[in-house]
Amino acid sequence: MMHILFLTDNFPPEVNAPASRTFEHAREWVRLGAKVTVITCAPNFPAGKVFPGYRNRLYGREEMDGITVIRAWTYITANEGFYRRTLDYVSFMLSAFIASFGVRKVDVIIGTSPQFFTAISAFMVSLFRRRPWIFELRDIWPASIKAVGAVREGPLLVTLETIEMFLYRRASQIVAVTHSFKDELVSRGIKADKIHVVTNGANLAHFLPLPKPAALAHKLGLDGRFMAGYVGTHGLAHGLETVLDAAGLLQSAPETADVRIVLLGDGARKAALKADAAKRGLANVLFLDSVPKAQVPEYWSLLDVSIIHLRPDPLFRSVIPSKLFECMAMGIPVLHAVEGESAEIVKREGVGITVTPGDGAELAKAITQLANAPARLNAFRERCLSAAPRYDRKTLASAMLDAISRTARAR
Template sequence: MDIWIINHYAVPPQVSGGTRHYDFGTELACRGHRVVLWLSTFNHHQRRFLSPAERQRAEEKSPPNLELKWIWSYPHRGNDWRRVLNMFTFSLLLLWHGMFRRKPDVILASSPHLLAPIAGWVLSLLGPSRFILEVRDLWPDALVAMGLRNRPAIWLMRKMELFLYYRSQKIIVLSEGIRERLIARGISPDRVILIPNGVYLERYRILHSPETVRHTFGFNGRFVCLYAGAIGPINGLEVVIKAAWLLRESPDFLFVLAGDGPERKRLEKMACEYSLANVKFLGSLSKEVLPSLLNAADVLLACSAPVELFRMVRPNKLFDYLAVGRPIVSNIDGETRKIIEDTGVGRHVRKDDPQAMVEGILYYYRHPEEYERVRENAWKFLRDHGDRRQHALLLEKVLCEPNHSSQEPSPA
């Protein structure tokens, strides 16, 4: 079967970012399908263009049946008009390049922004191809929660959102909360399929020794509290800097932030103003490096801004953290909290409370006997619920399912 996967922000494992769609493309290609992954030459996480050598390396490491189709998009540094232009240019060029190619049997188009899925839907009409939407984030709800007040923009995105919901054969979601939200909006439960985030467990079986990694990054002799992921407003990372300030007098503790984003410079300035010698920023790391770094930490930190909508999120980093079996200290409520507490892999702490975060960290500092239990619990959860190979089998079933039903009528 010929499959197109569209994700503006998809990356191969050699580059910083989420590899969900590259991994799915790899699995589908290895199962005999011909897959084209449409992705951008501009890396959203690092705010830079990938070099021709980087793109060539990714292509050489991909299986024969997986084609990486790189689309240029306008560069941006923050959440201004340039980022909007970045979305428009990717989507328009996707439409242009896609028009002149033989159409696939099915197109899977992923959010969060809605322009690329709209382009994917248009291309599906030219096939005709089956069209499947993946909702990784609820737009415009997430933007409104983060402060968007432009009513015409919100109205337009709401119309685009509903348009896509009612014109897709199936809708793939990443969390139960998003699934329930769509069903509450009138989408048939049979059309909404949960395929959560997960990890390639094989990437975490062969790791560099923690001692080697700790020496490389200068962690020797410290109790390392590591956050790995995007550094933006939605991540609420001020609390990490404030927790580091509370432990500034103890030489044992080191707070490490591995990632990049629009908030990084502000947090670096904040750490400098506090004269914190126990905070280190590493920048973005690829999926090839990240597992060994996580495995070298003592405690892993998961944070978000105090936004109600994030209760229905299962962030990528949660599954990366689980894969190394290190204790997690998290202030993310909802589904993330339920997984951490039910699985017994960490402690949930109050949001925006650096003292609570410190107490969570100190618990594992004082109870090293907990580590083996955490590791066993984490791996059991991933084997049962977070194995990306198993998720790829479910995706294959969804993609191969004939379109027996017509789309539901759009609401008036």
């Protein structure tokens, strides 16, 4: 039985994309016959507050759907502030390495991004264990933090980029979540044959079409409204000020008086966004806090159309937000304000409308169009559901397990 040691600083009960991807893959690997141990930290993302029922202690152990989960102590902070977050990452890098001494007979080690400190820990474990390691590349970092202004050109950035390239070269294999990431690495001199692409997807057993929850809509004061919404992290990269720009235009137009904008989630920009919405007098915007993973589909099903948005930056052309696949699985059309590879998926599958990132007027226009075109909206829904099986997480997990097995055999 192959034993996979997976290092990640995000894992359930956290509900962000890295946590969901890792858990759903690991659960499927166990079902397919692998042994999986995950080293992570106390759940705290994104608010930097440890979830109820957990403690930030030196060492904790639990079983979760056949996965052995080891939780190591880390310095915990909210998902904001470059230097404090870096201290968080570095502390996990060290504590994960130490925790790995308690895991026996490992065949292959995986370290996942978006930041690369977890990958450094996986590299160190591989040296100590003399086993191959895989870099799961979920983001081009540090370029992504440069794009949002968290770090500027200078010696620090040069140092981070040097470490980044070292890790790419030393990894036994790289599993990238987009073809654009692979193309970027190849252009920087990394051999194409060591890069395997396994895109994000959706758990079709968890995200599935649901009727609009009338009781929840009534509780939130959304009865009879056309609802567009954003579900996810409210961070620097997401540019959600654009959604508020669109909301202001919709509020001032008589034909969209019944449209409401829902923003569900937490993150570094949430407090500022709420203050901005209040300052603008946006009565058509509703902010909701994050909910447990089991409740997320119910809240998704409130929406008539989902907004997916990232700041207008060339770097984000290589990103495919995982919520795109969750929307497909639930039959929710998308207003997709992310350029590049993910926009091509939306166009190819015919699951929504692509809009220019950062353009609130274009976003408001697209919402207005769909609010007044039920037949077009229904056609998008049908195409979402027909496309979703092509991005089933189970199939993708099996493909990644094949790549892991080849790496383990070739050690």
